[in-house]
Amino acid sequence: MNKxxxxxxxxxxxxxxxxxxxxxxxxxxxxxxxxxxxxxTSLQEKLAAKGYDVWMVAPTTNQSGIxxxxxxxxxxxxxxxxxxxxxxxxPGTPADSLDFGLLGVLRDIPPDLVISGVNDGPNxxxxxxxxxxVGAAARAxxxxxxxxxxxxxxxxxxxxxxxxxxxxxxxxxxxxxxxxSLVDRLHSKWQPGQPVLPVGSGLSINYPPxxxxxxxxEKYIGNERFPAPQHYYKxxxxxxxxxxxSEKVLMPTEADTxxxxxxxxxxxxxxxxxxxxxPQYESQYKALFR
Numbered sequence: 633m634n635k636x637x638x639x640x641x642x643x644x645x646x647x648x649x650x651x652x653x654x655x656x657x658x659x660x661x662x663x664x665x666x667x668x669x670x671x672x673t674s675l676q677e678k679l680a681a682k683g684y685d686v687w688m689v690a691p692t693t694n695q696s697g698i699x700x701x702x703x704x705x706x707x708x709x710x711x712x713x714x715x716x717x718x719x720x721x722x723p724g725t726p727a728d729s730l731d732f733g734l735l736g737v738l739r740d741i742p743p744d745l746v747i748s749g750v751n752d753g754p755n756x757x758x759x760x761x762x763x764x765x766v767g768a769a770a771r772a773x774x775x776x777x778x779x780x781x782x783x784x785x786x787x788x789x790x791x792x793x794x795x796x797x798x799x800x801x802x803x804x805x806x807x808x809x810x811x812x813s814l815v816d817r818l819h820s821k822w823q824p825g826q827p828v829l830p831v832g833s834g835l836s837i838n839y840p841p842x843x844x845x846x847x848x849x850e851k852y853i854g855n856e857r858f859p860a861p862q863h864y865y866k867x868x869x870x871x872x873x874x875x876x877x878s879e880k881v882l883m884p885t886e887a888d889t890x891x892x893x894x895x896x897x898x899x900x901x902x903x904x905x906x907x908x909x910x911p912q913y914e915s916q917y918k919a920l921f922r
Contacts, residue, residue: 655824657815660733660743660772661688663751664695664764667713667721671750671784675808676719679815687743689733691764692721696753700767702727726764727771734775745818745828746772749782750807752800754838756785756890756900758859758881766904769834774906778829781836781904782811785894788884799841807839810899836902838894851898856889 659679663672667690679686692713703724712732713721720737722729726748734742751765760766769781784807786792787799814837818828829835840847862881866874886892890900 656683656685657744657819657822657828658685658738658741659687659815660730660738660746660777661686661690662726662729662733662746662748662768663690664698664726664748664768665752666691666694667715667719669752671752671804671808673719674805675747675750675811678808678812680718682812682816684815684819686718687733687738688719689722689729689737690720691726691729692723695725695764696751697762698725698764698767699762700727700764700771701725702731726768730768730771734772734777743777744822744824745815746777746779747782747811747815748772748779749837750804750811750839751781751783752804753783753797754785754891754894755781755783755836756838756894756902757856758862760836760855760902761859762862766836769836770904770906772906773832773834773904774908776832778827778831779834780811780814780829781834782807782839783837784839785841787841788882788895793882797841803839803841803843806844810839811837832905832907834904834906836904838890838900838902840894840897840899842897846897847899848897849899850901851893852901852903853888853890853893855902855904856891859889 661672661676663669665671669690672688672690676686676688711723715721722732746769748765748769755763755766765783766781769779772779784800784804786797792799822828860880861878863875863877866876868874884895886896890902894900
């Protein structure tokens with residue numbers, strides 16, 4: 633092969649490699665706060681401004697606390713609204729929104745990463761069981777898509793609760809910026825066509841509602857194994873039942889749990905999978921039912 637042809641070939645290969653290395657991640661954003669939530673709309677805008685291919689599908693209305701519920705009604709027509717470029721409001725749950733994103737809008741061009749959030753309020757302890765934010769991310773992981781659930785915490789003081797969690801809303805933009813920086817960190821090590829996160833896994837992040845100088849770092853911490861319930865019920869004299877928020881959950885804690893470390897000023901990282909599988913107990917079950 634003569635030198636000019638070889639040089640041209642090498643230039644083409646180098647250009648192709650550079651283009652592949654610089655290929656933008658395709659990211660699907662979902663949430664449980666609704667399609668007008670600044671935690672997700674601003675995340676879409678900031679990621680798109682950096683060159684990422686970002687799509688957003690979120691519930692039409694706030695669906696906090698609905699967990700992983702879906703609407704399963706084959707042949708039902710959904711009144712979907714496209715409210716901006718690559719942004720949809722879906723009349724359903726967070727998990728429905730995820731499904732519409734993965735199995736509808738992006739069915740032929742699947743995302744490299746799913747991000748659920750940034751949610752208004754923490755998703756630690758028992759809240760992870762109830763969270764539509766975490767539920768949507770876990771569903772994505774179960775489908776085989778790498779996913780991050782992201783939330784910002786509350787300061788559990790009487791003043792904060794009475795005022796509607798002002799610190800959370802004050803530092804919400806900084807939690808979004810943190811997620812953008814996290815995507816940049818992932819992108820710097822990512823090769824197109826390769827998994828963004830370890831296959832079959834996801835990540836739940838909780839960001840403290842604090843000024844940056846007060847945040848102490850990132851803390852890997854497992855899920856609290858037997859978390860206290862968020863609520864209980866009172867049986868009323870007329871036979872009805874009243875749901876009551878648990879006083880214990882509203883008490884500040886600095887225990888060695890994801891909630892405790894978040895309260896101590898750490899960004900908590902909880903790793904998750906979507907397997908719902910526990911083969912390590914097989915021998916015990918066989919003995920139990922022998």
